[in-house]
Amino acid sequence: MTLFRDAQKKAQAEIDRVVGPDRLPNMHDAPQMPYVEALIKEVHRIHPIVNLIPHATLTEDEYKGYTIPAGASVIANTWAFSRDENMYPDAERFDPDRFLDARAVNAVDPRNYTFGMGRRRCPGTTLTESFTFLAVASMLAVFDFEMPLEGPKPELKFDDALTSHPLPFTCRILPRSAAAVVLINQQRASQHA
């Protein structure tokens, strides 16, 4: 969000419109927040957490004229899906609007593949979708994410482990308003009650 201030501001405008200043977002708000939903999809797409997903064939199969023997390893390359220009024109660009405007017709929801596929698809998908929405919408409701005042600027850089994580970076996280400070303190108090 520090790098993509326009997206951050658009999401915050939507949250402010739907939720107002007196409470944090909840799951009932999600259907009224298409931009936040699109932003989360774009976060999944711009850097899938699991880039290569290994499966194996139970029986012999055929794909585009190639015979795949039983027991062969078949590795889904989610990175390649996420960079498919037919689905995502200008794929290197972080642009949540690709899921909302005319391009949305071809823009497959990346969660259809970033959580895997078939019978071994991630069983945590629904839980993750809920808590990701709550975390993203709540943080954007009360905080601004800004560039550090000094030192290196954040970059979109990740490690190369099987599950890929952002490399450490510095940013400033500031309460958006006096009303946001009240909500943050209420939340902290309720967690320590």
Ligand code: HEM
């Ligand atoms: C952003 C968050 C997450 C992502 C991107 C993710 C992604 C994945 C992927 C790609 C797989 C392999 C699926 C396949 O083989 O086709 C997987 C498997 C799995 N995930 Fe997740 N996952 C996430 C969160 C979670 C959470 C929160 C839980 C548990 C509450 C969970 C539990 C599991 C389990 C148990 C498997 C193994 C399923 C099996 O082999 O049958 N995941 N996940």
